[in-house]
Amino acid sequence: MEVAKFFDTAPDLKDRVLINEKLKEFVKRHSHMRGESEMCERRIVCITSGGTTVPLEQRCVRYIDNFSSGHRGAASTEYFLKAGYAVIFLHRRGTCQPYCRFLPNDPLLECFESIDQGGSIIRPVQSQADAVTNAIMDHHTAIETGLLLKLQFTTVFEYLQILQMIGVALTELGPHAMFYLAAAVSDFYVPWESMAEHKIQSGGGPLNMHLVQVPKMLSVLRKDWAPQAFCISFKLETDVDILLQKASAALEKYNMHAVVANELETRKEEVTIVTPDEKTCIRRDKADARSDVESPLVKLLVKMHTAYILKNVQSQGASN
Amino acid sequence: MEVAKFFDTAPDLKDRVLINEKLKEFVKRHSHMRGESEMCERRIVCITSGGTTVPLEQRCVRYIDNFSSGHRGAASTEYFLKAGYAVIFLHRRGTCQPYCRFLPNDPLLECFESIDQGGSIIRPVQSQADAVTNAIMDHHTAIETGLLLKLQFTTVFEYLQILQMIGVALTELGPHAMFYLAAAVSDFYVPWESMAEHKIQSGGGPLNMHLVQVPKMLSVLRKDWAPQAFCISFKLETDVDILLQKASAALEKYNMHAVVANELETRKEEVTIVTPDEKTCIRRDKADARSDVESPLVKLLVKMHTAYILKNVQSQGASN
Numbered sequence: 001m002e003v004a005k006f007f008d009t010a011p012d013l014k015d016r017v018l019i020n021e022k023l024k025e026f027v028k029r030h031s032h033m034r035g036e037s038e039m040c041e042r043r044i045v046c047i048t049s050g051g052t053t054v055p056l057e058q059r060c061v062r063y064i065d066n067f068s069s070g071h072r073g074a075a076s077t078e079y080f081l082k083a084g085y086a087v088i089f090l091h092r093r094g095t096c097q098p099y100c101r102f103l104p105n106d107p108l109l110e111c112f113e114s115i116d117q118g119g120s121i122i123r124p125v126q127s128q129a130d131a132v133t134n135a136i137m138d139h140h141t142a143i144e145t146g147l148l149l150k151l152q153f154t155t156v157f158e159y160l161q162i163l164q165m166i167g168v169a170l171t172e173l174g175p176h177a178m179f180y181l182a183a184a185v186s187d188f189y190v191p192w193e194s195m196a197e198h199k200i201q202s203g204g205g206p207l208n209m210h211l212v213q214v215p216k217m218l219s220v221l222r223k224d225w226a227p228q229a230f231c232i233s234f235k236l237e238t239d240v241d242i243l244l245q246k247a248s249a250a251l252e253k254y255n256m257h258a259v260v261a262n263e264l265e266t267r268k269e270e271v272t273i274v275t276p277d278e279k280t281c282i283r284r285d286k287a288d289a290r291s292d293v294e295s296p297l298v299k300l301l302v303k304m305h306t307a308y309i310l311k312n313v314q315s316q317g318a319s320n
Numbered sequence: 321m322e323v324a325k326f327f328d329t330a331p332d333l334k335d336r337v338l339i340n341e342k343l344k345e346f347v348k349r350h351s352h353m354r355g356e357s358e359m360c361e362r363r364i365v366c367i368t369s370g371g372t373t374v375p376l377e378q379r380c381v382r383y384i385d386n387f388s389s390g391h392r393g394a395a396s397t398e399y400f401l402k403a404g405y406a407v408i409f410l411h412r413r414g415t416c417q418p419y420c421r422f423l424p425n426d427p428l429l430e431c432f433e434s435i436d437q438g439g440s441i442i443r444p445v446q447s448q449a450d451a452v453t454n455a456i457m458d459h460h461t462a463i464e465t466g467l468l469l470k471l472q473f474t475t476v477f478e479y480l481q482i483l484q485m486i487g488v489a490l491t492e493l494g495p496h497a498m499f500y501l502a503a504a505v506s507d508f509y510v511p512w513e514s515m516a517e518h519k520i521q522s523g524g525g526p527l528n529m530h531l532v533q534v535p536k537m538l539s540v541l542r543k544d545w546a547p548q549a550f551c552i553s554f555k556l557e558t559d560v561d562i563l564l565q566k567a568s569a570a571l572e573k574y575n576m577h578a579v580v581a582n583e584l585e586t587r588k589e590e591v592t593i594v595t596p597d598e599k600t601c602i603r604r605d606k607a608d609a610r611s612d613v614e615s616p617l618v619k620l621l622v623k624m625h626t627a628y629i630l631k632n633v634q635s636q637g638a639s640n
Contacts, residue, residue, distance in 0.1 A: 059584055061504070061556065061584065066381060067381050094414065094425060111428075113460065122444070124442070132442065133434070137442070188527045198558045199557055199584075208531075210526060210527075212526045238518045264381065
């Protein structure tokens with residue numbers, strides 16, 4: 001009910017047709033790359049990244065935003081590609097892109113210099129030359145080999161509408177599909193119909209805002225959109241005392257296969273993978289300045305996904 | 321009272337010392353460039369650009385944001401530099417930069433290609449080569465000639481604290497200083513002390529938020545920080561019926577020298593300059609696809625600033 005109402009009252013998704021075409025083409029191409037055995041089939045992971053916004057006005061001037069740089073999603077995309085996955089990178093416009101993590105925020109102005117030798121030439125500054133060249137080359141390779149599909153969102157309405165489309169598109173992959181839900185999704189929103197059409201006026205003293213909860217779509221993803229897919233969600237808290245308890249609750253409530261628990265201050269150093277059976281703390285290698293927590297995290301999740309596929313294939317075999 | 325409380329309870333501004341040093345050095349350098357007559361003195365304009373955020377939690381995960389791409393501020397910076405002004409570009413992190421308006425959102429990944437000829441080389445794609453090269457060259461020239469100082473903000477706390485520092489630093493320029501306040505500043509905020517320390521929990525049903533008005537700092541800027549500076553503020557509305565009336569009210573209430581009224585839908589096509597004496601509609605030249613409304617807008621404001629300086633110099637002369 002709540003879910004149907006959310007989608008019914010959400011503003012129309014622009015580019016719905018185009019997004020659907022891209023998705024179908026991507027899934028079709030990779031479903032054709034089937035190997036000899038079930039285990040060799042191409043796996044597709046949908047990685048969500050960055051924060052969603054909630055408009056406070058229909059002609060949007062003000063909105064509530066969820067902080068997320070998108071570094072986690074971008075780094076994880078690189079490691080899943082390396083592990084042989086095809087990746088749908090569903091990210092917030094303007095957030096960190098795969099292979100661009102080590103560049104400054106404004107690489108064009110900070111990493112290039114101009115030299116004027118008869119004509120005007122630009123080139124990467126020496127200190128950034130490798131980082132810039134690698135970012136451009138690796139990113140283009142991922143796109144050109146057809147292994148990376150990038151889709152963008154800004155609002156929570158766009159995010160959930162596209163996520164639903166991806167869920168449905170990946171259904172046919174069964175357990176070979178994975179969702180890695182690293183995006184910071186708004187918990188509260190103002191229903192479109194009850195939203196002010198025009199800019200809220202500031203003359204009338206203090207402002208009281210009434211927000212309602214965004215329906216918990218994780219349950220719907222698991223139950224209806226892609227019931228066989230391997231689903232990982234993330235739980236971010238600032239209060240470490242309640243973090244693991246909240247992660248365990250989410251695991252059970254939304255029937256996830258694992259929840260990655262991370263605390264705002266230490267999220268780049270360590271995370272804990274919470275499953276029904278155990279809690280595994282993953283830390284980055286502090287001896288290596290360029291190491292990150294996403295590399296061991298993705299490695300472990302790929303292993304868990306392999307085990308999940310095997311179990312599903314066996315149980316299907318048994319039931320045949 | 322309200323103003324003092326806002327600043328007293330705001331979180332400390334990081335880099336305060338560094339920002340102050342940069343400001344002092346910039347103002348000192350340009351104050352030394354005085355010409356023969358008062359009219360030839362270097363003018364400095366502070367251009368504010370992009371939207372401010374209001375954190376909803378002390379360890380900030382969620383915040384309210386004001387939409388603004390920063391195109392207006394970036395374009396205006398180019399035209400003020402062309403008119404001979406030194407520019408302090410106080411902008412929201414990540415928004416549009418001067419000379420970069422005609423580039424795609426992610427120029428590094430969208431404007432470059434890699435060619436592998438023995439070694440790896442990157443170069444701008446042909447269709448974007450001129451835009452990319454000009455952006456980098458023009459931007460570097462503005463920085464290297466010392467005419468452009470870039471300062472960044474994210475929250476409304478940072479914005480107002482830096483604006484105050486700029487106001488005080490520009491006092492000594494008297495009427496040769498100008499404020500061009502194009503930033504979209506939050507009207508409402510949650511006072512730091514009454515803010516939740518940790519992430520707001522979503523378990524407890526709907527969320528009611530109580531926000532109070534941000535004190536109207538334009539009055540303080542005019543009265544206390546830089547009383548002789550020429551001050552232009554902007555009024556954005558989505559409802560054209562109340563736009564001019566709101567602009568006139570702001571002109572009087574904050575004692576601005578002019579208010580630029582713009583409507584969300586048409587803001588790239590036309591604006592109206594509202595002064596105590598008249599309302600002047602400025603339109604971009606539709607016959608030229610590359611034209612913009614900022615070019616004629618800045619031209620007219622520079623003229624008005626010249627007249628303002630002249631009037632001030634004459635009245636000072638008369639009172640001496």
